[in-house]
Amino acid sequence: MPDVNWIALGIFVVLFGCVAWLGFAAARWRKGDLDQLHEWGLGGRRFGTLITWFLVGGDVYTAYTFIAVPALAFGAGAVAFFAVPYTIIIYPLLFLVFRRLWHVCHKHGYITAGDFVRGRFGNRWLALAVTVTGIVATMPYIALQLVGIQVVIGALGISGTGMGADLPLLAAFVVLAAFTYSSGLRAPASIAIVKDLLIYATALVAIIVIPIELGGFGKIFAAVPANKLLLAVPGPNTTGAYSGYATLALGSALALFLYPHSLTGILSASSGHAIRRNAAMLPAYSVVLGLLALFGFFVIAAGVDKLPEYAAGFKQFGSNFAVPALLLHSFPSWFVGIAFAAIGIGALVPAAIMSIAAANLYTRNIHREFINGNPTAKQEAQIAKRVSLIVKGGALVFILFVPTKYAIELQLLGGIWIIQTLPPVMLGAYTRWFNSWALLAGWAVGTFAGTTMAVATNLTTTFPLVVGSHTFPGYTAVYTVMLNLAVAAVLTPVFNAMSSGRPPADETVAADYHV
Amino acid sequence: MIGAQKKRGGWSWWYLLFVIQFAVALWPPFYNRVEPTLIGIPFFYWFQLLWVIVSAVFTAIVYFATSD
Numbered sequence: 106m107p108d109v110n111w112i113a114l115g116i117f118v119v120l121f122g123c124v125a126w127l128g129f130a131a132a133r134w135r136k137g138d139l140d141q142l143h144e145w146g147l148g149g150r151r152f153g154t155l156i157t158w159f160l161v162g163g164d165v166y167t168a169y170t171f172i173a174v175p176a177l178a179f180g181a182g183a184v185a186f187f188a189v190p191y192t193i194i195i196y197p198l199l200f201l202v203f204r205r206l207w208h209v210c211h212k213h214g215y216i217t218a219g220d221f222v223r224g225r226f227g228n229r230w231l232a233l234a235v236t237v238t239g240i241v242a243t244m245p246y247i248a249l250q251l252v253g254i255q256v257v258i259g260a261l262g263i264s265g266t267g268m269g270a271d272l273p274l275l276a277a278f279v280v281l282a283a284f285t286y287s288s289g290l291r292a293p294a295s296i297a298i299v300k301d302l303l304i305y306a307t308a309l310v311a312i313i314v315i316p317i318e319l320g321g322f323g324k325i326f327a328a329v330p331a332n333k334l335l336l337a338v339p340g341p342n343t344t345g346a347y348s349g350y351a352t353l354a355l356g357s358a359l360a361l362f363l364y365p366h367s368l369t370g371i372l373s374a375s376s377g378h379a380i381r382r383n384a385a386m387l388p389a390y391s392v393v394l395g396l397l398a399l400f401g402f403f404v405i406a407a408g409v410d411k412l413p414e415y416a417a418g419f420k421q422f423g424s425n426f427a428v429p430a431l432l433l434h435s436f437p438s439w440f441v442g443i444a445f446a447a448i449g450i451g452a453l454v455p456a457a458i459m460s461i462a463a464a465n466l467y468t469r470n471i472h473r474e475f476i477n478g479n480p481t482a483k484q485e486a487q488i489a490k491r492v493s494l495i496v497k498g499g500a501l502v503f504i505l506f507v508p509t510k511y512a513i514e515l516q517l518l519g520g521i522w523i524i525q526t527l528p529p530v531m532l533g534a535y536t537r538w539f540n541s542w543a544l545l546a547g548w549a550v551g552t553f554a555g556t557t558m559a560v561a562t563n564l565t566t567t568f569p570l571v572v573g574s575h576t577f578p579g580y581t582a583v584y585t586v587m588l589n590l591a592v593a594a595v596l597t598p599v600f601n602a603m604s605s606g607r608p609p610a611d612e613t614v615a616a617d618y619h620v
Numbered sequence: 621m622i623g624a625q626k627k628r629g630g631w632s633w634w635y636l637l638f639v640i641q642f643a644v645a646l647w648p649p650f651y652n653r654v655e656p657t658l659i660g661i662p663f664f665y666w667f668q669l670l671w672v673i674v675s676a677v678f679t680a681i682v683y684f685a686t687s688d
Binding site: 182186189190192193194196197198200321322323324325326334335336338340346347350351354381383386388389391392396399589 | 635637638641642645646647648649652653654657659660662664665668669671672673676679682683685
């Protein structure tokens with residue numbers, strides 16, 4: 106392998122090794138019986154403000170984010186910056202809605218969204234819909250984290266196809282699987298700290314050094330073609346890129362916390378205060394994300410996509426190669442090793458949390474609900490550990506044998522699917538008004554419509570909604586969740602009238618939702 | 621009104637800060653322009669980044685103002 110960047114690879118391996126060790130050692134951190142599901146799957150619910158900050162940040166800022174957002178800026182320009190208003194919206198959501206969820210889940214020992222919906226609405230089928238949606242939406246997301254690792258491994262010079270090139274990915278996978286199995290959520294929580302320090306360091310250095318190398322921001326933005334510099338002004342009779350941009354930010358924000366791994370990160374916090382404090386502190390990550398989007402423009406200005414030494418990388422990974430190429434071009438090998446380790450580790454953390462979250466869902470809301478009603482604590486934890494392994498294995502197989510673009514398309518669909526759980530989960534935190542069967546109908550309609558609309562637009566994110574002579578292009582997820590809500594709202598009085606007149610099942614009381 | 625306790629779990633006027641935060645963030649026509657630039661960065665970019673910081677401040681204000 107003549108092209109391997111040995112210095113960078115060496116540092117990468119060392120940092121990865123440290124982190125692997127940390128993942129295993131984490132089992133003894135804030136010691137608990139890891140044969141209990143809430144210890145394995147929620148870290149014993151003992152993470153204070155700072156650890157929660159790292160963990161939830163690790164959910165929001167994944168390796169895929171670091172690769173894909175700049176890639177989008179590089180390819181499509183200004184629209185990639187939707188990531189910034191997206192982050193502006195998520196934190197109040199966390200502050201208001203998810204604090205309530207934290208309290209009620211804490212009070213009743215709920216570990217998953219499925220648990221909450223089951224308790225709140227007393228309907229195991231609605232809970233199953235939420236559970237299955239959660240698991241199915243998470244899988245492509247895990248696969249895409251592995252893609253993030255694949256890209257940096259490729260950028261280190263370990264290229265080509267076949268077993269040799271896949272070996273490092275397999276090694277990373279084995280490490281990930283092993284420490285998740287042994288330490289549960291404590292593993293990614295401890296590693297998240299290292300990851301975030303590395304990411305911040307890399308981003309800060311890069312945002313200062315690269316613009317200096319390129320001659321200043323004025324020069325960088327001057328290199329961006331005019332049609333990519335700003336959002337295209339909408340033509341007559343359409344809200345064009347404006348509504349597309351706003352709905353993309355809104356829909357992504359709503360969807361984020363509905364993903365199982367977000368809820369897992371949140372529920373592992375030790376108090377509602379930790380959640381609220383985090384809502385004010387997490388925006389620090391947003392600034393980093395905004396800066397990362399600018400990296401895509403740095404790539405354009407530096408012209409790395411046109412340089413011959415990166416041609417192979419761009420050919421293999423497309424615009425996902427933008428950030429690695431930029432880093433290789435702008436920094437000495439040792440810093441590249443650190444930066445790539447940051448991205449690679451940045452894949453391990455969310456992949457671990459996502460697999461744990463999916464495992465929690467299966468164990469509590471499928472296995473315990475439908476297969477074996479009375480598992481012992483130890484059995485529960487064992488099932489979860491195995492499922493987390495299977496889920497990761499499935500993602501690995503997918504990445505190794507299926508073209509990446511399918512993973513991306515599935516992830517897009519996953520966003521549309523997961524947002525359909527908004528009515529029972531997010532609105533359920535505020536009101537019991539909806540009839541549980543009406544919610545299930547709304548979920549079904551939203552999921553079906555969303556999938557159809559996405560397929561009809563060739564799996565792009567925007568659906569051109571036509572009302573009369575006006576077009577309102579918008580993120581499919583937003584339109585379908587509105588449809589979902591409308592269906593649920595209309596059917597609620599209908600189904601209530603048809604029901605037996607008993608008071609609606611609800612394990613929770615109003616006081617459970619706040620301090 | 622400053623420091624007035626909100627009802628448990630109810631609305632607080634401080635939450636209006638969040639409404640402002642959302643409204644500005646989700647209104648692209650307002651910030652979709654190049655001028656004025658800041659150290660060479662077009663308005664579209666630096667304004668949204670600035671708005672992140674403003675939003676964090678708003679959230680911190682709401683947190684302290686509505687603390688139980």
